[in-house]
Each structure stands twice: as structure tokens, then as C-alpha cells.
Amino acid sequence: MVDAALKDGTADRRCVFEVFARRLPDGRRYGVAAGLGRFLTALTEFRFGDEEIGFLRDRDVIDEGTARWLADYRFTGDVRAYREGEVFFPESPVLQVEGTFAESVVLETLALSTFNADSAIAGAAARMVSAADGRPLAEMGSRRTGEWNAVAAARAAYIAGFGATSNLEAGRTWGIPTMGTAAHAFTLLHDSEEAAFRSQLDALGDGTTLLVDTYDIEAAVETAVRLTNGRLGAVRIDSGDLPSVVAAVRAQLDRLGAPATKITVTNDLDEYTIAALRAAPVDSYGVGTSVVSGSGHPAAGMVFKLVAHQTPAGDEWVPVAKKSADKVSTGGRKEAGRRLRNGIATAEVVLTSGRVGPDERPLLVPVVEHGEVDPAFLGVAGVEAARAHHKRAKAELPVDASRIGRGDPAIPTLVI
Amino acid sequence: MVDAALKDGTADRRCVFEVFARRLPDGRRYGVAAGLGRFLTALTEFRFGDEEIGFLRDRDVIDEGTARWLADYRFTGDVRAYREGEVFFPESPVLQVEGTFAESVVLETLALSTFNADSAIAGAAARMVSAADGRPLAEMGSRRTGEWNAVAAARAAYIAGFGATSNLEAGRTWGIPTMGTAAHAFTLLHDSEEAAFRSQLDALGDGTTLLVDTYDIEAAVETAVRLTNGRLGAVRIDSGDLPSVVAAVRAQLDRLGAPATKITVTNDLDEYTIAALRAAPVDSYGVGTSVVSGSGHPAAGMVFKLVAHQTPAGDEWVPVAKKSADKVSTGGRKEAGRRLRNGIATAEVVLTSGRVGPDERPLLVPVVEHGEVDPAFLGVAGVEAARAHHKRAKAELPVDASRIGRGDPAIPTLVI
Known part of the structure; x- marks a missing residue:
């Protein structure tokens, strides 16, 4: 032309x-x-x-x-x-x-x-922000879109109200707050779940978030609370029927004397599943595929x-x-x-x-x-x-x- | 970790x-x-x-x-x-x-x-290649995905059997055959459709593809054939009910003495609409949004x-x-x-x-x-x-x- x-x-x-x-x-x-x-x-x-x-x-x-x-x-x-x-x-x-x-x-x-x-x-993220009803959301979808789109996605989600991203390059380039999580690989690498938790707590302190669903959630929560004397920052749950699992984990944390320990969930969430968790004692959400792909x-x-x-x-x-x-x-x-x-x-x-x-x-x-x-x-x-x-x-x-x-x-x- | x-x-x-x-x-x-x-x-x-x-x-x-x-x-x-x-x-x-x-x-x-x-x-593109049943497909979706994803998308579609891309950077980096089209803007810029067609034919020769649906398709096809004495390479159609429009344009081209002029279509195609055109006299397809977004x-x-x-x-x-x-x-x-x-x-x-x-x-x-x-x-x-x-x-x-x-x-x- x-x-x-x-x-x-x-x-x-x-x-x-x-x-x-x-x-x-x-x-x-x-x-x-x-x-x-x-x-x-x-x-x-x-x-x-x-x-x-x-x-x-x-x-x-x-x-x-x-x-x-x-x-x-x-x-x-x-x-x-x-x-x-x-x-x-x-x-x-x-x-x-x-x-x-x-x-x-x-x-x-x-x-x-x-x-x-x-x-x-941004259009999808804004709906998720509404669905989360004030609870914080983190963008964690870098692995579900092209490597440069991932940086732009973190930026767009933040503009629409997400609070943080796991994409460190988006933090460096655009000043977006970053967060990280341990993967199941970290637990599987160690000779026991307890060894993995100890390692993460030694490196990052009791305020860290431990991933508790690699093996048995109830046992993992018990270990996590014991190792931190109830001062653990948060647990992350990435599988299962979240409304029921989250309620059980909350009850267990409270029973074990860890009422301040928060619960973050990350299992293929979108605006609908986020909304469905409104009545559950979730403290924050990590969202991947659905936000970086515009939720359909x-x-x-x-x-x-x-x-x-x-x-x-x-x-x-x-x-x-x-x-x-x-x-x-x-x-x-x-x-x-x-x-x-x-x-x-x-x-x-x-x-x-x-x-x-x-x-x-x-x-x-x-x-x-x-x-x-x-x-x-x-x-x-x-x-x-x-x-x-x-x-x-x-x-x-x-x-x-x-x-x-x-x-x-x-x-x-x-x-x- | x-x-x-x-x-x-x-x-x-x-x-x-x-x-x-x-x-x-x-x-x-x-x-x-x-x-x-x-x-x-x-x-x-x-x-x-x-x-x-x-x-x-x-x-x-x-x-x-x-x-x-x-x-x-x-x-x-x-x-x-x-x-x-x-x-x-x-x-x-x-x-x-x-x-x-x-x-x-x-x-x-x-x-x-x-x-x-x-x-x-690539998974979506492979299905479109099957649906096209031997007719060539061009990837034209750069505008529907992030600017770097666009280059990768052209590459993935080519691997899965597409024949060309409109993304010139994919041609430069990955050696993929490139093609281009005129937009409606080019016709609208000129004082008449005929002036736009003349300009494009002067610059690119009779073998080019003219976009014929800016105003009235029948009038545009008549003009296009007249200006090239029936030697036009192809016409592109980007709107309307494609099976019927394509059939009408084919009949018109044949009647006007341009049986060798090809028809390419580009109106929000996906594997289903491509398959639905199997019986239509389409010569090639240009696919945008659906291929670069994995067709759902x-x-x-x-x-x-x-x-x-x-x-x-x-x-x-x-x-x-x-x-x-x-x-x-x-x-x-x-x-x-x-x-x-x-x-x-x-x-x-x-x-x-x-x-x-x-x-x-x-x-x-x-x-x-x-x-x-x-x-x-x-x-x-x-x-x-x-x-x-x-x-x-x-x-x-x-x-x-x-x-x-x-x-x-x-x-x-x-x-x-």
C-alpha cells in the first residue's frame, strides 16, 4: 500500500x-x-x-x-x-x-x-477483580502465553486491578509488585515434605507461603504449623474441590493455633470459580491461564x-x-x-x-x-x-x- | 526455589x-x-x-x-x-x-x-489445513495477538502447513513465505475505487490481488476485470455470506472473460467456516484471529x-x-x-x-x-x-x- x-x-x-x-x-x-x-x-x-x-x-x-x-x-x-x-x-x-x-x-x-x-x-482481569470482591489477585499466567506476551499480560492485569504478578520481568520493566511461589517440584525434590518446608522457611522466613497439596493436605498443614509454631504466613492450595478443601484447611489452621495464617488458592481459576469462592475463607487468588488468555x-x-x-x-x-x-x-x-x-x-x-x-x-x-x-x-x-x-x-x-x-x-x- | x-x-x-x-x-x-x-x-x-x-x-x-x-x-x-x-x-x-x-x-x-x-x-492450524483440503492458507492474524506472539504464530502456522504469512518479520527471521494485501483504507483513500485499483495495478502489476468489497462487489469486479483486460491475478472478499458471494463472483469473473482470476477469502475464518466453503470455488484462504488464538x-x-x-x-x-x-x-x-x-x-x-x-x-x-x-x-x-x-x-x-x-x-x- x-x-x-x-x-x-x-x-x-x-x-x-x-x-x-x-x-x-x-x-x-x-x-x-x-x-x-x-x-x-x-x-x-x-x-x-x-x-x-x-x-x-x-x-x-x-x-x-x-x-x-x-x-x-x-x-x-x-x-x-x-x-x-x-x-x-x-x-x-x-x-x-x-x-x-x-x-x-x-x-x-x-x-x-x-x-x-x-x-x-484487562477486560478479563477487571471481571475477576469484581468477582474477588476486594480480596487480592495475583497474575501467574506467564507459562500459558508467549514469553513476551507474558510481560504485557502482567502489566494489563495490574492496570485492571490485580495486585501482583509472578513475572519478574514485568516487575523490572513496569514496576509491578512481584510475588513468587514454590512449585510441587520443590517438595518432590526433597527427601520429605518436611525437609522441603524447612528449607523454604530457612531461606524465606515464617512469613512465606507453603504449598500444601503435593501429598496429603491435612498432614502438610499439620507439618507447616508445627515447623512455624503457628506463625506461618500462608498456605497455597492448587488442587481439589476448592470450596470444601479451603473450609477444611481454615478449620484445621484455626484448631492448630494458626488463625493468622492465610490461604491462597490457584487451581485454574477464572471469574466464575473466583465468584464461587466468595463464601469460602480464601484470602487471595493466583490466576493463570484464564487471565492471560482473556478468559475465552x-x-x-x-x-x-x-x-x-x-x-x-x-x-x-x-x-x-x-x-x-x-x-x-x-x-x-x-x-x-x-x-x-x-x-x-x-x-x-x-x-x-x-x-x-x-x-x-x-x-x-x-x-x-x-x-x-x-x-x-x-x-x-x-x-x-x-x-x-x-x-x-x-x-x-x-x-x-x-x-x-x-x-x-x-x-x-x-x-x- | x-x-x-x-x-x-x-x-x-x-x-x-x-x-x-x-x-x-x-x-x-x-x-x-x-x-x-x-x-x-x-x-x-x-x-x-x-x-x-x-x-x-x-x-x-x-x-x-x-x-x-x-x-x-x-x-x-x-x-x-x-x-x-x-x-x-x-x-x-x-x-x-x-x-x-x-x-x-x-x-x-x-x-x-x-x-x-x-x-x-499449530494444533489449530493443522485442523484448518485439513479443512482446506489442499487449497492454500495464509496466516494473517498479526493484529489479533501480541506483537511478538505474532511472529511466533506465523512460524507455528507454517510448520502446521499454512503456505504463507502477512508477517514480514516472520519472513525475515524464519524464512517463511510472505504475502500482503491491500486494506479497505487504500480504496477509501482514493477519490474512486477505480483510482485505487489503477494505483495498485501500476505498482504491483496485473498479477496482484484486488480487494473488491469496499463498496459494491459486482461493480468492483467489473472494474477490476476491465482495467486488466481479464488478466487480474485475484480478487479478495472480506465480508458477506461467503458461499453465495464467492459463487456469484466466480460466475461473474467467468462471464467477463477472467476465468484464470482467482478468489481469496478472509472473513473471520476458522476450521469450521473453511470446511463449509469446500463446495465453493474458493482458491485460497486468509486466516487471522482464529489461528493465532488457537481457535478457542x-x-x-x-x-x-x-x-x-x-x-x-x-x-x-x-x-x-x-x-x-x-x-x-x-x-x-x-x-x-x-x-x-x-x-x-x-x-x-x-x-x-x-x-x-x-x-x-x-x-x-x-x-x-x-x-x-x-x-x-x-x-x-x-x-x-x-x-x-x-x-x-x-x-x-x-x-x-x-x-x-x-x-x-x-x-x-x-x-x-
């Missing part, structure tokens, strides 16, 4: 592209926009090196003119976006890129990869669409939209606001003309101006701001939005 | 860890092992740098002794594995790592991330388990296994063979002692010896070998294994 557009002169037409989802995953009541900080970080480094350009030339994907254009590539346009952590609905323009056709269109894959992957995880919806369904371009003379915007059978879009650059009544959201307002009204919280904020990324959205500070913003945005939703069962979007989208 | 094991002296116990799936995704008849080449590539570079170690020390995750151990880390053990592209079944030991406890246990996340992600994609099963469910360790004296192997309620494993180092009758697989044989029999194809091959990775499994050559091996292994399965409907594993696993 860039090759042809450079040749025919349309490459420099100023364009607006928008990222949005036509619908939410089946039954979900809201989405959570995540990935912005990663997209912007990547944008600051988005260049084409000699090796990449050489490959494209060797394969005859591009001609010499396009090769020169790529070598000089640097995004010079403007980007507005929903704040990271913001909730979104069908048609919400979560990202809006304005620049020349060529400089903007090459960002499609980067924008959608980061937004689709991270928003899928591993991509957020966002698309990157041209919505307007300037006339050849550059004096007017032309709204454009595909007109095919099953994928109708709305042309033109959007404004977006969340309509609130007494602080509670009543509608997502997407405007094709005019401005956001006085009862509507504006949703699009500038994040890149003339190619310069606003550093407030990057790094550790960006993650913390996103997490705080998510909490505020979620609090504005009608209370029913947090129910775990399937439903329609919590508020309607009004495209005006 | 490493910290505690270094302190208590068990870190140097020689161990065997195995990667396997307890079950296949619901209804799947076989799995496809992928990720080995990426795992081995990462293993050759698996080191802990000053920044990483500094972070772990600052956060008090490890002590000074463990920091020194990590700084010197280099895997010195042995690895055997199912060849990349091999099919697998429940309990198949697809990866077997032998080394000290500490040097092996730190590989868990790397091994599982690569194997779970890549095998999920984004992680292959593999685990990394300690199955044996040496006695403290180092003179004997002790088989070990967790004994908890719902996650039973089999201890001891495994051998594995595929039992064949007249060239067709009849059972997956997993042995806890003894050797693979004469009617069984041995499945575990050495890939790392004393820390040295066999280069045959790396890079472009490794990918091509994996693709070729997959084709052979799939051809051994009973013919019924390729049916798209749900079923049990195509052959039983005999753990002996």
Missing part, C-alpha cells in the same frame, strides 16, 4: 484512522482499553533498520523509493486516545491517529497488536480504520467508510464523551460532529503531538496512572455492570 | 523434568508440538544480566549467593524432545530436561511459554513437572510424582514411541521403564547434549524440517483424525 501510494501521490494525504471494536465479546458488559503505554513506547522506537529494509528489497516487496522513505521513517502526526485503563463500549474510538496516509497506515499492526492483546487481558476472548476485536482524509488540495476533510454487507462503519473523525448522571454513566456518546456536552466526560486526550509522545503515558508512571484511572472509570459504571453473568453492554453507545 | 535449594544443598541434585499435556483441548483429536526451535534459540541466549540481577537483589528476591549463581548461569544439561511438528497426545513427554535442579527449574517458564503458545497455534484454545495446557531426581549420593534415580486429588502424574523418566500398523498409528506408548519396541517409531530425540544445542533444530532449516516432519507425522494418523467435529484423541495413550 505504501509503495503504491508513494507512486500515485496519495501517500501524503492527511488522514485520520481510528481504532474501535464493533462489539464487545459475547456477553461482556464493558471493555477495558489497555496497551496505550506499550504502543507509545514502541512508537518512539518505530524505525526501519538496514536489515529490515534489505529484506524487503531482496524479496521485492518494495522499490527503491519506498526503501528510502522507510529509512527516514519517523511518525510526525498526532494521536489522541482513551486514557489507558478507561472502559470502552462498541464503537468507542479508543485510539485516533492523524497523519499522512503512509506514516499512519504502517502503524496498523503495531496499534492493533498492542491494543487487542492487552485489552483482552483472547483478542479484543479492535480494528484500525480510515475514517477521513483530506482532499487533494488539503483544504477539506472527506469522511469515508466501508459500505459492505456485514461490517458497517461510521465515517468521519469522532469525539467521544461518557454521559453521566449523578456520577453514574448512562451512555457512551460518539459524535461525528460537534463537541462533547457539559454532562459528558471527554474521553479522548492528546497523547502524541507532532510526533512527540507525552511521557506521562510511558513507563512506570504511565502504568500507575492507568491503574488509578481504571478504578475511577469502573466506579462510574452502573452497579449491574460488574455482574459476572452474560449481558448487554452496560450502557448504550449513541453514535450521533 | 533456587535460593532455598542453593542453601540446603539440593540445587545440585540431578533431575529430570518433563513437559506434557494431561489432556487435549476439548474435542481435539491430536495436538501438534511446536515451539522447540524457539525454545532452543532462547536457551542458547539464556543468561542473567547485571540489570536483571540488580533488580532481584534490590527487591530482596535473592541473596548474594544466588546472584553469583545467576551471573554464571549457563545450562549444561541434556534435553530430548519430540521433533518440532510432531503430533502428540495426552501424557506425551514432548520435552525432557535433565540437569541439576537449579539449572533446570529456571527454564520452566521459558519452556512452557514457547511450547504452550506455539503448540496451541489459546494455550496447549502443557505443564513442566519434576519426574525423577537422583539420590543425595547420586547413585540412583528416584521417580517422583504429585499425589493430589485431581492432577495425577506418572513419575520416572519416560521413553515414548508411536505404535504403527501398516504405517498407521494405533497407539501412543509412554514407557516408564524399558525401551521403545520394534513396531514403534521412537519419538524422543536428543536436541541438547551437555548444554550444546544441536543446530539442526534452529533457524530457517529447523522450521523447514519441522514442517516436513509434521506432514509425515500427520500422514500416519488414522484418516478419521482429521475430521473437524469433536472427538476423543485419535489414538489411545498407553502409559506402561
Whole structure:
């Protein structure tokens, strides 16, 4: 596309592209926009090196003119976006890129990869946070997704309200609190469960969490309490029918004089099994596969669409939209606001003309101006701001939005 | 775990860890092992740098002794594995790592991330290849998964029989054939569909593929044929009820004198919709979301388990296994063979002692010896070998294994 557009002169037409989802995953009541900080970080480094350009030339994907254009590539346009952590609905323009056709269109894959992957995880994580009803959640799914996705997943889950991750690289890169656990392998390695527990307590102190389900849970809990004189930090349970097992372990801990010892559970949890444990004396949850894979919806369904371009003379915007059978879009650059009544959201307002009204919280904020990324959205500070913003945005939703069962979007989208 | 094991002296116990799936995704008849080449590539570079170690020390995750151990880390053990592209079944030991406890246990996340992600994609892709019944498939899902997963996804799909990818980085890194398409944005950018088509034909020649569903498909096909005097390479359709639309477009192309112009379709395809197009005159498929997300099963469910360790004296192997309620494993180092009758697989044989029999194809091959990775499994050559091996292994399965409907594993696993 860039090759042809450079040749025919349309490459420099100023364009607006928008990222949005036509619908939410089946039954979900809201989405959570995540990935912005990663997209912007990547944008600051988005260049084409000699090796990449050489490959494209060797394969005859591009001609010499396009090769020169790529070598000089640097995004010079403007980007507005929903704040990271913001909730979104069908048609919400979560990202809006304005620049020349060529400089903007090459960002499609980067924008959608980061937004689709991270928003899928954040959307699932937010539901788990609701289901956990105030109890802390740790993201432990690195082994269930690609090795780099794992780092992004920890970040997205944290933005949506998880308290920690087992992914140490996410701690190093994004400042996310980290935690660790012992695996069954550690117990199996030792000549007895007691030897394994002693070793872990010697290394990490009585405040550690001991994994008690390698052999017999009741015997393991007895050993764990005895070795710590009841001062053990926590036990972890990773198998069995959790509601009944957790109740039995709690009773045993209390009986043995360890009422302060906490119980953490980690057995293939998702928002439904977390909710089913509300009445159980669980103190915290570790969640793996379901959160890193978006709990059944591993991509957020966002698309990157041209919505307007300037006339050849550059004096007017032309709204454009595909007109095919099953994928109708709305042309033109959007404004977006969340309509609130007494602080509670009543509608997502997407405007094709005019401005956001006085009862509507504006949703699009500038994040890149003339190619310069606003550093407030990057790094550790960006993650913390996103997490705080998510909490505020979620609090504005009608209370029913947090129910775990399937439903329609919590508020309607009004495209005006 | 490493910290505690270094302190208590068990870190140097020689161990065997195995990667396997307890079950296949619901209804799947076989799995496809992928990720080995990426795992081995990462293993050759698996080191802990000053920044990483500094972070772990600052956060008090490890002590000074463990920091020194990590700084010197280099895997010195042995690895055997199912060849990349091999099919697998429940309990198949697809990866077997032998080394000290500490040097092996730190590989868990790397091994599982690569194997779970890549095998999920390869398993889904293999079903789509069967459904396409000889017609070529292109992987086009980069925008529906994390930006680095996208490269791995293209690789895994190619190993399972896809013919090409739209991910250029996968072409550059792994030698996978690449292809591209024009987006609706390219047509919308131009002042008319005809202008967009002319531009693309000028840049890429009549052999290109024109996207014909931005406005009215019939009008677009007429324009496309007229501009190329019937010599157009192909048209792409990305919306609508594909069986009927494809039939109409084929009839129109033939009527307009373009019988050699091919039809490629790309509208949210998965193995079921591909199979539903068997009777339609489709020439090739482009598949996105469903292949990169494992078509409903984004992680292959593999685990990394300690199955044996040496006695403290180092003179004997002790088989070990967790004994908890719902996650039973089999201890001891495994051998594995595929039992064949007249060239067709009849059972997956997993042995806890003894050797693979004469009617069984041995499945575990050495890939790392004393820390040295066999280069045959790396890079472009490794990918091509994996693709070729997959084709052979799939051809051994009973013919019924390729049916798209749900079923049990195509052959039983005999753990002996």
C-alpha cells in the first residue's frame, strides 16, 4: 500500500484512522482499553533498520523509493486516545491517529497488536477483580502465553486491578509488585515434605507461603504449623474441590493455633470459580491461564480504520467508510464523551460532529503531538496512572455492570 | 526455589523434568508440538544480566549467593524432545530436561511459554489445513495477538502447513513465505475505487490481488476485470455470506472473460467456516484471529513437572510424582514411541521403564547434549524440517483424525 501510494501521490494525504471494536465479546458488559503505554513506547522506537529494509528489497516487496522513505521513517502526526485503563463500549474510538496516509497506515499492526492483546487481558482481569470482591489477585499466567506476551499480560492485569504478578520481568520493566511461589517440584525434590518446608522457611522466613497439596493436605498443614509454631504466613492450595478443601484447611489452621495464617488458592481459576469462592475463607487468588488468555476472548476485536482524509488540495476533510454487507462503519473523525448522571454513566456518546456536552466526560486526550509522545503515558508512571484511572472509570459504571453473568453492554453507545 | 535449594544443598541434585499435556483441548483429536526451535534459540541466549540481577537483589528476591549463581548461569544439561511438528497426545513427554535442579527449574517458564503458545497455534492450524483440503492458507492474524506472539504464530502456522504469512518479520527471521494485501483504507483513500485499483495495478502489476468489497462487489469486479483486460491475478472478499458471494463472483469473473482470476477469502475464518466453503470455488484462504488464538484454545495446557531426581549420593534415580486429588502424574523418566500398523498409528506408548519396541517409531530425540544445542533444530532449516516432519507425522494418523467435529484423541495413550 505504501509503495503504491508513494507512486500515485496519495501517500501524503492527511488522514485520520481510528481504532474501535464493533462489539464487545459475547456477553461482556464493558471493555477495558489497555496497551496505550506499550504502543507509545514502541512508537518512539518505530524505525526501519538496514536489515529490515534489505529484506524487503531482496524479496521485492518494495522499490527503491519506498526503501528510502522507510529509512527516514519517523511518525510526525498526532494521536489522541482513551486514557489507558478507561472502559470502552462498541464503537468507542479508543485510539485516533492523524497523519499522512503512509506514516499512519504502517502503524496498523503495531496499534492493533498492542491494543487487542492487552485489552483482552484487562477486560478479563477487571471481571475477576469484581468477582474477588476486594480480596487480592495475583497474575501467574506467564507459562500459558508467549514469553513476551507474558510481560504485557502482567502489566494489563495490574492496570485492571490485580495486585501482583509472578513475572519478574514485568516487575523490572513496569514496576509491578512481584510475588513468587514454590512449585510441587520443590517438595518432590526433597527427601520429605518436611525437609522441603524447612528449607523454604530457612531461606524465606515464617512469613512465606507453603504449598500444601503435593501429598496429603491435612498432614502438610499439620507439618507447616508445627515447623512455624503457628506463625506461618500462608498456605497455597492448587488442587481439589476448592470450596470444601479451603473450609477444611481454615478449620484445621484455626484448631492448630494458626488463625493468622492465610490461604491462597490457584487451581485454574477464572471469574466464575473466583465468584464461587466468595463464601469460602480464601484470602487471595493466583490466576493463570484464564487471565492471560482473556478468559475465552483472547483478542479484543479492535480494528484500525480510515475514517477521513483530506482532499487533494488539503483544504477539506472527506469522511469515508466501508459500505459492505456485514461490517458497517461510521465515517468521519469522532469525539467521544461518557454521559453521566449523578456520577453514574448512562451512555457512551460518539459524535461525528460537534463537541462533547457539559454532562459528558471527554474521553479522548492528546497523547502524541507532532510526533512527540507525552511521557506521562510511558513507563512506570504511565502504568500507575492507568491503574488509578481504571478504578475511577469502573466506579462510574452502573452497579449491574460488574455482574459476572452474560449481558448487554452496560450502557448504550449513541453514535450521533 | 533456587535460593532455598542453593542453601540446603539440593540445587545440585540431578533431575529430570518433563513437559506434557494431561489432556487435549476439548474435542481435539491430536495436538501438534511446536515451539522447540524457539525454545532452543532462547536457551542458547539464556543468561542473567547485571540489570536483571540488580533488580532481584534490590527487591530482596535473592541473596548474594544466588546472584553469583545467576551471573554464571549457563545450562549444561541434556534435553530430548519430540521433533518440532510432531503430533502428540495426552501424557506425551514432548520435552525432557535433565540437569541439576537449579539449572533446570529456571527454564520452566521459558519452556512452557514457547511450547504452550506455539503448540496451541499449530494444533489449530493443522485442523484448518485439513479443512482446506489442499487449497492454500495464509496466516494473517498479526493484529489479533501480541506483537511478538505474532511472529511466533506465523512460524507455528507454517510448520502446521499454512503456505504463507502477512508477517514480514516472520519472513525475515524464519524464512517463511510472505504475502500482503491491500486494506479497505487504500480504496477509501482514493477519490474512486477505480483510482485505487489503477494505483495498485501500476505498482504491483496485473498479477496482484484486488480487494473488491469496499463498496459494491459486482461493480468492483467489473472494474477490476476491465482495467486488466481479464488478466487480474485475484480478487479478495472480506465480508458477506461467503458461499453465495464467492459463487456469484466466480460466475461473474467467468462471464467477463477472467476465468484464470482467482478468489481469496478472509472473513473471520476458522476450521469450521473453511470446511463449509469446500463446495465453493474458493482458491485460497486468509486466516487471522482464529489461528493465532488457537481457535478457542489459546494455550496447549502443557505443564513442566519434576519426574525423577537422583539420590543425595547420586547413585540412583528416584521417580517422583504429585499425589493430589485431581492432577495425577506418572513419575520416572519416560521413553515414548508411536505404535504403527501398516504405517498407521494405533497407539501412543509412554514407557516408564524399558525401551521403545520394534513396531514403534521412537519419538524422543536428543536436541541438547551437555548444554550444546544441536543446530539442526534452529533457524530457517529447523522450521523447514519441522514442517516436513509434521506432514509425515500427520500422514500416519488414522484418516478419521482429521475430521473437524469433536472427538476423543485419535489414538489411545498407553502409559506402561
